[in-house]
Amino acid sequence: MRRVNKDQKVRISLTLNGRKVSAETEPRTLLCDFLRHSLAATGTHVGCEHGVCGCCTVQIDGAAVRSCLTLAMQAEGRDVRTVESLAGPDGKLNKLQQAFQNNHALQCGFCTPGILMSFTDFLSRNPKPTEDELREVLSGHICRCTGYAGIMAALKEAVAAD
Amino acid sequence: MSQRLGTRVVRKEDPALLSGRGRYADDLPVPNGTLHAHVIRSPHPHAEIVSIDSEAALALDGVWAVITGEDIKALSDPFLVALKAPVHQWALAVERVRYVGEAVALVVAENRYIAEDAAELVDIEYNPLEAAVDPVAACEPSAPLLHEEAKTNEVSVRAFHYGDTATAFAQADRHVKLTVNFPRLSFTPMECFVVIATHNPSDGSYDALANFQGPFSAHPVMARALRVPGPKMRLRIPPDSGGSFGIKLSVFPYVVLMSLAAKITGRPVKWVEDRAEHLLAASTGPNRVTEIEAAVTKDGKILGLKMDQLEDYGAFLRAPMPGPLYRMHGSVTGGYDIPNVDVVNRVVLTNKMPAALIRGFGGPQLYLSLERLVQRIAVELGLDHIEVIRRNLVPPEKFPYHAAAGSLYDSGDYPRAVETAIGDGRLNDLKKRRDAARAAGRKYGIGFAVVVEPAMSNMGYLSTLLTPEARDKSGPKNGATSMATVVIDPLGAVSVTADVTVQGQGHETALSQIVADRLGLRPGDIDVVLEMDTGKDQWSIAAGSYSCRFTPGTAVAAHMAADRLAEKLKKIAAKQLNVMAEDVELAGGKVRSKSNPDNALPFKRVAGTSHWSPVMLPEGMDPVLSETGVWNPPELEPPSHDDRINTSLTYGFVFDMCGVEIDPITYPVKIDRYVSMHDAGTILNPLLANGQIYGAFAQGVAAALYEEFVTNEEGAFLTGTFADYLVPTVSEIPPVELLHQETPSPFTPLGAKGLAEGNCMSVPACVANAVADALGVANVELPATPKRIHALMKQGAAAS
Ligand code: FES
C-alpha cells in the first residue's frame, strides 16, 4: 500500500471506461468526488454520502461498489467503469438502458446511473435471475420518483430479452 | 406507432439521463475563481447566540470569510411572508437560533474540504433556552416564545363559517368526533440543494444558478431580501434536477445567502448541501393536529362538519407558508356533498425545522382527518364504510359543483368511479381475504379513501388567511398565469420553452406531443428547452413545477401558442395553395388542402416563407413565427367577501381501497392488496401519467408506514441519517392496481387535470383506515410503525 502524507497532493492513475487517466488530488478525496470533479465523469451521482442510497455505484474491476465509501486512492491502477461506459460510441443505448426507457423506469434520473451499474455487474454474473433476486439487488438503491414499478418492469424486460 | 396526444410515448429525456449526460446543477461548469461554502448549523433547538469567534478559522490557509448573521442583517432585509406578524428571518440566524440545524454561520474557502476544516475552528457560544416543541403546548400562554415581538407562538387564527353548521348539529341524530395527528416528513429528493452565486459590483446585480423548483412568487422575496429590483436578481435553473416534490422551493434562503457571500468575498460562491444537512434542515411538510366532528343522520348522511386545524410550521414562516393550511381550503369537504362547514385554521410556530412545500401540499393532512372521520361514522353508526361513502358523494348531476367553502369542482362522476373500483370482484376478494385471515386468528382490515385532487393553484388562495377587510385594503389576489413559447426557425424547425422547472415529470415529452399535435408534426420534430433564466425567459409568479400546474396550466399555454402558429401557417399556405384558410390543415409534416390533400406544401417551406420571403405573407401579417401562449383561466377568482375561495382550477378524483394484514408477533403492517382509481380528465400520455401515480403511491406508502422526522421533547432531532429516517426501497412498496376513468375538464381546452399528488393524499388515509379496521381502534398514528402498532394492540387487548 502506498504511503502518503495527509496534506500532500497525490497523483492517482486509473483506467476509466477503458481509457487511462490521471489527476492530482488530496489523499482524503472520495472516489465519487474524484470521478466527478477531477475526471469530469459527472454521470456518477452522490445522494447520501453514507452508503445507503446507491446513487454513487460504479464498478471497480467489474464489481459494483459505492464510490462514496471508497477513497480515490483505493482505485489507483484499477479498472473503473461508470454509467458513461454503457451506451455505444454512437450514443445507442444498450439493452438494459433501452429497457429503462421503454418502461419509464426513471423520472429525474438521479438514482439511475447507480442502479444501471449495480445491475450491469449483477446481470453479468446472473443472467437469468428470479424476480425476487432482482428485487433484492434493487433494494440496495433508493429511488424517490418512480415507486420502483417501472424499474422492476425494465429489469424483467432486460432479463427476458436475453 | 401513433405518437399523438393521449398515446403512450416514451420519454425524450431518457437517453441523456441513461448515459450519464444529465446536466444537474453540480455537473455544470463554474466561473473561474469560484469559492466553496460550508454552513455551520445550530446544535440547539433554542438558544441565544452569545458570541462567534472566527479568528482561528480565518487563519487557516485558503479560508476567505466566515460570515455571520450580523453581516447578513447589515446587507439584507428579512424574507417577506404573507402573514403580517413580527416573525423575521434572514438567511443566517440573527441573535438567536430557533431550531436544530438552523444556519448560524457560513465558511467560504478555496474548496469544500478546507471550508469544513475551518468550520471546526469557529467557536460559537450559545446560551440555551427552553424549547417549544409540541404544537398544542406551544399555544399555551406559559410556552417559551419563539419570536418575542409576536407575543404568542400561535401567530394566526381564522374562523370560517359556511352554511348553517349550528342548525345541522342541532338537527343531527348523532355527532362523531375524532382528533387526528399528521406527522412531519419530507420526500427527500435524491439530489440535495445546489447554489452557485455571483455578484457584479459594477451594477450591483446578482446572478445565481440553483435547483429551485418554484413557485416563482419566491423570486420577489429573494430580490427584496437582497435589496435589488427583480432584474438584478437573475436566477437560472439548470436543465436537470434530481427530484423535488416541493422540497426545492426551500433552496431560496440559500440563494440569498450565497449571493451575499459572493458580494462579501468578491468571488463566485458555490454550495452543495449534503444529505445530513438536508435531513436536518432542508424542509419538512407541516405536522397538523385536527379536531374534526361531523353531524350525521342515523343512516350516515353528513349534515355538517366542524374542523379545528392547528398546523405547526416550525421556527419560521417562509413564503408561501402557511400554504398547506389554505391550499385545500375551498375543497375542505373533499368528495362529499356537505353544505354546512365551520373551519378554524390556526398556525403555530415551534422550535423545529421550518415547514414548506411537499407533494400533496395540505391534502394528506386534510384527507387523513376527513377520511378517518368517515370511517368512524360507519363504525359508530354500525354501517358499512362503503355505504357511508355512497350516501355522501357529490352526485354527478351537480357538476360543475360549488363546494361549501368555495371550490368549483369542474367535472366528475364519483359514484361511477367508486363502483368501478369495488366492482369486478375486487371488493369481494378483499372481503374474502379478510374473512380467511380473521378466521385463522390474524389481524386484517380493509380501508377506503376518497380524495378530490386539486390542480393548478389559484395564486389568491393564500389571501384567504387575511380577513375580508384586510383583503379589501391590500387589493384582490387571484389567478394563475401559465406561459409557453413556441418558435419556428428559418428552416422550419420547432422549439418550445415554458414556465416550468424540470424535476423528472417528463414535461419535455408532453410538451413535444402537445405542440406536434397542433402542427401536424411528430414529437421527435419538436425541441424543448426547459432550463430557465429569469433574465430572459417568460415567467410569472405562478411559474415552476408544483401543485400539478403543468397539465391544466403550462400544457394549455403551449397548446394555445402552437394553435396560433398553426392558424398563421394556414393563412400563409392558403395564399400559396390558392384555397381558403378554412380549407387548410396541418398533418403529416405538410400544410394541405382538406378537400384536396394532394394540394400540399411541406411544413418547412411554409414556415420558411415568414423568415425568407415576408413579401409572400398575407397582407397585414407580421413575419415573426414565435408565439407565447398565456393562459389565465377566469374561474380562479379572488376570495369572496364571505371567504369562499376557488382554490384550484381542476379537481380530479381518486378512490383507493386496500387490505392490510398485521403480523401479531413482529407488528409490521403489510399491504396485502391495493387498488387505486383515478379520474384526472383526459390523459395526455398514459406512460407519464402512470409513472407519476406510481411515484406518488410509493410516497404515500412511505408516509403511512415509514417516514417521520422525529424530535424529542427537548427539541433534539433524532432522524439525521437515512438509517434513522426510513425511505422505502422496492421491498417495502407493494404492487398497486391502477384504474382510470376519464371525465374531461370543461375548464381547460385539453380537458386534462392533475394526477401526480392524489396518492400522496389518499394512501395515508386509506392505510390508516385499514389499520383501524384491523385493530378495531379509533386512533391510528402515522406512520404506523411496528412500535406504534404494538402499543395499539396492547391498548386494544386492555380494552377488550
Ligand atoms: S451516495 Fe453513496 S450510497 Fe448514497
Ligand code: FES
Ligand atoms: S428517478 Fe428520481 S430518484 Fe429515481
